[in-house]
Amino acid sequence: xxxxxxxxxxxxxxxxxxxxxxxxxxxxxxxxxAGASRNARLDEVRNYPDIESLLGxxxxxxxxxxxxxxxVRYAQARxxxxxxxxxxxxxxxxxxxxxxxxxxMLARTMGRTLFATWHSRYASAVEPAREWLATRTIRAVxxxxxxxxxxxxxxxxxxxxxxxxxxxxxxxNALSIVTRMLSRELIxxxxxxxxxxxxxxxxxxxxxxxxxxGVPVHAQFDWRHGPVEQWEIDVETNDGLLSISExxxxxxxxxxxxxxxxxxxxxxLYERFHWLIAHAADDVDVRPLRIVADAFLLGRRVEVEPFxx
Numbered sequence: 001x002x003x004x005x006x007x008x009x010x011x012x013x014x015x016x017x018x019x020x021x022x023x024x025x026x027x028x029x030x031x032x033x034a035g036a037s038r039n040a041r042l043d044e045v046r047n048y049p050d051i052e053s054l055l056g057x058x059x060x061x062x063x064x065x066x067x068x069x070x071x072v073r074y075a076q077a078r079x080x081x082x083x084x085x086x087x088x089x090x091x092x093x094x095x096x097x098x099x100x101x102x103x104x105m106l107a108r109t110m111g112r113t114l115f116a117t118w119h120s121r122y123a124s125a126v127e128p129a130r131e132w133l134a135t136r137t138i139r140a141v142x143x144x145x146x147x148x149x150x151x152x153x154x155x156x157x158x159x160x161x162x163x164x165x166x167x168x169x170x171x172x173n174a175l176s177i178v179t180r181m182l183s184r185e186l187i188x189x190x191x192x193x194x195x196x197x198x199x200x201x202x203x204x205x206x207x208x209x210x211x212x213x214g215v216p217v218h219a220q221f222d223w224r225h226g227p228v229e230q231w232e233i234d235v236e237t238n239d240g241l242l243s244i245s246e247x248x249x250x251x252x253x254x255x256x257x258x259x260x261x262x263x264x265x266x267x268x269l270y271e272r273f274h275w276l277i278a279h280a281a282d283d284v285d286v287r288p289l290r291i292v293a294d295a296f297l298l299g300r301r302v303e304v305e306p307f308x309x
Contacts, residue, residue: 006062036051063087063277078102086277089114125248136239143233145222166200
């Protein structure tokens with residue numbers, strides 16, 4: 001068996017513990033050897049307070065997985081690439097499109113892998129849906145992506161600050177699915193952003209997009225929804241309606257339930273990261289982030305009631 005790549009996780013928060021650590025533990029291609037976090041520690045590995053001390057000590061480290069908020073990720077990713085490490089980015093890959101593009105160029109200059117992940121693209125419904133849609137005429141797409149922010153991001157202030165995306169943090173998952181499924185460029189036509197009086201980022205948004213042929217894509221994102229999440233995408237085609245629900249766990253095509261494989265989004269991410277490193281490749285798709293950036297440029301802001309942190 002080939003020697004596994006040594007890996008460090010930077011940013012030991014909820015998403016790292018819930019998703020990244022189990023996926024790494026189940027992947028024989030990676031060996032978790034260190035963690036870096038201001039406020040948390042990992043068991044049975046070496047721990048550091050920040051990425052600078054990590055990189056300064058772990059000189060033989062192969063790769064870094066960044067699970068920190070997007071506002072600080074550019075500096076961390078840049079430092080890791082300059083230190084010769086392969087880098088995996090949680091979604092969204094950065095606070096701006098220009099940051100991610102700069103990291104892409106740096107990674108290629110350094111001969112390192114950069115993987116900007118979109119975990120929802122690895123939901124079990126996405127590839128079967130993409131394959132079915134490839135031979136159909138698409139007439140319209142409707143996205144409803146709604147959940148309760150207090151359940152999924154309790155006490156997290158960074159999401160309400162510039163670069164934190166607000167309700168686009170989950171909404172960008174839907175955009176990552178749509179851009180993958182349709183395999184075409186989407187153009188934002190208009191947007192309405194509902195921004196709490198005490199926040200810098202929206203708690204809800206409504207987007208109208210289209211592709212180059214004018215096929216409409218309508219999306220509604222809302223962080224005030226509950227108690228049951230609504231993660232749904234409907235695609236109207238010449239051969240009937242394709243519907244994804246529960247974030248990609250269920251797929252119905254023309255009224256028939258499609259049997260899907262097991263849920264393994266983050267396991268698939270680390271399999272992909274391993275493949276990219278082994279093949280000296282990168283995977284950096286900024287299309288979902290670009291749509292969000294365009295929404296902040298074109299969107300009409302509507303002030304709504306304070307969030308009340």
